Amino acid sequence: METGTAAGPEGSTGPTGGDGVPSGWTGLPRGVLTMRRLLLVVWLVPAAVALGVLLGLFAGPAWAAFAALPLALAAWGWVMLGRNWRSWRYTERADDLLISRGVLWREETVVPYGRMQLVEVTSGPLERYFGLAGVQLHTAAAATDARIPGLVPSEAERLRDRLTELGEARSAGL
Amino acid sequence: MREPAKTGGAGLGNLDGAPAPSGLRERRLHPVTPLRRAWAPVAILVGLAFHDPDGTQRRLSELTALTLALGVLAVIVGGALYGFLSWWFTHFAVTETELRIRTGLLFRRTAHIRLDRLQAVDVTQPLAARIVGVTKLKLDVVGTEKKDELAYLSEKDAAALRAELLARAAGFAPETARDVGEAPVRNLLHVQPRMLAVSLLLTGAPWVLLVAALVVPTVLWLITHNAWTVIATALPMLGGAFASSVGRFVAEYDWRVGESPDGLRIDHGLLDKAHETVPPGRVQTVRVVEPLLWRRFGWVRVELDVAGSSNSVLVPVAPRPVAESVISQVLPGVRVPAADELSRPPSRAAWCVPVWWHGYGLAVTDAVFAARHGLLRRRLSLVPHAKVQSVRVGQGPWQRFKGVADVKVDTGANKTVTARLRSASEAADLLHGQAERSRTGRREARPDRWMA
Numbered sequence: 001m002e003t004g005t006a007a008g009p010e011g012s013t014g015p016t017g018g019d020g021v022p023s024g025w026t027g028l029p030r031g032v033l034t035m036r037r038l039l040l041v042v043w044l045v046p047a048a049v050a051l052g053v054l055l056g057l058f059a060g061p062a063w064a065a066f067a068a069l070p071l072a073l074a075a076w077g078w079v080m081l082g083r084n085w086r087s088w089r090y091t092e093r094a095d096d097l098l099i100s101r102g103v104l105w106r107e108e109t110v111v112p113y114g115r116m117q118l119v120e121v122t123s124g125p126l127e128r129y130f131g132l133a134g135v136q137l138h139t140a141a142a143a144t145d146a147r148i149p150g151l152v153p154s155e156a157e158r159l160r161d162r163l164t165e166l167g168e169a170r171s172a173g174l
Numbered sequence: 175m176r177e178p179a180k181t182g183g184a185g186l187g188n189l190d191g192a193p194a195p196s197g198l199r200e201r202r203l204h205p206v207t208p209l210r211r212a213w214a215p216v217a218i219l220v221g222l223a224f225h226d227p228d229g230t231q232r233r234l235s236e237l238t239a240l241t242l243a244l245g246v247l248a249v250i251v252g253g254a255l256y257g258f259l260s261w262w263f264t265h266f267a268v269t270e271t272e273l274r275i276r277t278g279l280l281f282r283r284t285a286h287i288r289l290d291r292l293q294a295v296d297v298t299q300p301l302a303a304r305i306v307g308v309t310k311l312k313l314d315v316v317g318t319e320k321k322d323e324l325a326y327l328s329e330k331d332a333a334a335l336r337a338e339l340l341a342r343a344a345g346f347a348p349e350t351a352r353d354v355g356e357a358p359v360r361n362l363l364h365v366q367p368r369m370l371a372v373s374l375l376l377t378g379a380p381w382v383l384l385v386a387a388l389v390v391p392t393v394l395w396l397i398t399h400n401a402w403t404v405i406a407t408a409l410p411m412l413g414g415a416f417a418s419s420v421g422r423f424v425a426e427y428d429w430r431v432g433e434s435p436d437g438l439r440i441d442h443g444l445l446d447k448a449h450e451t452v453p454p455g456r457v458q459t460v461r462v463v464e465p466l467l468w469r470r471f472g473w474v475r476v477e478l479d480v481a482g483s484s485n486s487v488l489v490p491v492a493p494r495p496v497a498e499s500v501i502s503q504v505l506p507g508v509r510v511p512a513a514d515e516l517s518r519p520p521s522r523a524a525w526c527v528p529v530w531w532h533g534y535g536l537a538v539t540d541a542v543f544a545a546r547h548g549l550l551r552r553r554l555s556l557v558p559h560a561k562v563q564s565v566r567v568g569q570g571p572w573q574r575f576k577g578v579a580d581v582k583v584d585t586g587a588n589k590t591v592t593a594r595l596r597s598a599s600e601a602a603d604l605l606h607g608q609a610e611r612s613r614t615g616r617r618e619a620r621p622d623r624w625m626a
Contacts, residue, residue, distance in 0.1 A: 096609050104571040106579075110609040111564040114616065140316070140481065141563035141584035170613075 032150035044074035114170035208257030345623030359432040373491035376467040380419035387411035426490040458587035479587035511537035523595035536593040545593040559615030
């Protein structure tokens with residue numbers, strides 16, 4: 001079932017090869033996926049090794065097979081992260097920003113430019129290493145959950161500048 | 175913008191001199207204010223005594239009458255001194271664009287509250303303050319806190335200050351703002367005490383709590399035979415039953431809604447009096463609540479949300495046509511959609527939310543997005559298109575399987591109105607259509623400075 005994600009900015013539909021992102025939409029850079037997958041592996045593989053060694057030493061070699069659980073979790077997470085990464089996309093339309101995300105729990109958000117109170121660009125140490133920056137939009141409603149988790153810094157800055165410019169031009173406040 | 179700018183802490187010497195700009199009249203609060211503050215040390219002692227009753231008793235028995243008297247004296251003097259100093263160091267002033275409140279003895283704090291961001295003005299008068307003849311005044315701006323209220327002012331000053339603040343916020347010329355005076359009020363609605371009492375008796379919550387307060391402790395007594403558990407469970411329930419019946423009656427007694435050029439006036443209270451002024455265009459959402467037992471009388475309760483304001487009731491109880499006429503005054507050009515104008519979710523929605531899906535409904539008119547939910551206690555939420563901050567569509571896996579989705583509309587009062595279980599294609603249309611209406615609706619809205 002589609003929730004209108006297929007309907008692009010000017011009614012353009014259909015995916016455009018590559019990442020499976022419909023035309024007119026922008027997906028997230030590959031770096032986000034790499035970073036998330038790396039984090040997953042960094043946490044779960046040592047956990048699997050530690051579990052396997054401990055179980056093998058204290059409970060017998062047969063029990064060490066339980067170490068496969070974190071590995072299975074890692075494999076499942078690997079696929080899930082990929083699907084989730086592909087689901088994130090955004091598009092700047094004439095008057096509003098449209099963000100779509102989620103695989104099982106889909107969510108699509110529209111924020112008119114005039115309603116933006118604040119545009120925030122954040123980048124943690126790990127994100128900086130991968131050359132990423134997150135953009136978060138705030139409106140007067142705290143429930144507005146309009147964020148784009150990872151972008152190339154130059155794109156994040158371009159988006160920020162464009163959003164603030166458009167926001168000023170169409171400012172509407174409360 | 176989002177918060178009143180605050181400066182505080184450092185720069186004591188600098189702020190201490192308080193070089194008031196020429197012509198700026200800094201004022202102090204009413205001289206009875208220290209009495210209120212004097213309660214703080216006493217309250218702390220009482221709190222400590224409650225916290226550790228045994229220890230307190232032991233220590234009290236060790237004291238002689240003289241040390242006890244000295245101690246009490248020290249507390250009273252200390253409290254009076256604290257109250258006096260905090261009063262002495264609190265100043266406020268109205269400038270052309272803002273209300274400025276300077277407080278603090280050690281940690282200085284200056285709140286600059288911008289008048290064009292004004293959402294509502296509350297003048298409240300607790301019982302004790304009524305006896306003395308003083309009131310509290312609070313400006314609601316997004317981000318103001320409890321401590322940003324002016325407590326206490328004399329009744330005359332408060333009325334004059336409210337008129338001046340509203341006149342300045344409305345955009346009257348600065349020279350004339352002080353002389354504009356109170357805007358005339360036209361009465362829209364007065365709730366009769368009898369109707370209020372009947373409506374509260376027909377509300378479920380107090381009865382449920384009362385029955386629970388009788389049944390649960392009885393059962394507990396039969397099981398445990400422990401008096402303390404019985405008291406500990408019965409008291410909160412009885413308190414809740416009392417608060418939701420008598421407490422509400424006292425708070426909502428003599429409810430008046432009036433209309434003035436400064437906006438909506440809401441006055442109410444039996445013991446504590448409250449007067450609220452909501453300037454035009456500040457109401458973010460209005461909810462029409464219809465409890466089950468009120469339906470045969472055709473009564474409704476109307477709630478409203480204003481950003482930064484804690485009050486949420488517009489009309490505690492009124493016949494539906496009266497309530498609707500009040501709503502049309504609050505939200506100009508808005509007509510409350512009748513029950514048969516609301517479109518129901520498709521019947522496959524029953525697979526997502528059994529039974530209760532009957533209560534869901536949605537109507538989008540030229541002026542508002544109206545969503546209803548609740549089966550026994552029906553709530554119809556109205557959001558003017560101009561107040562929509564963002565629109566979201568959410569869809570879980572089971573909902574996708576059934577081809578339905580939820581449409582959420584966020585407003586500036588941190589309220590989200592959800593139209594649940596619309597068909598997926600309708601939800602997609604709503605998402606785009608609502609964003610469009612939100613933009614165009616704003617163009618026709620009145621300016622923030624409503625008299626300008």
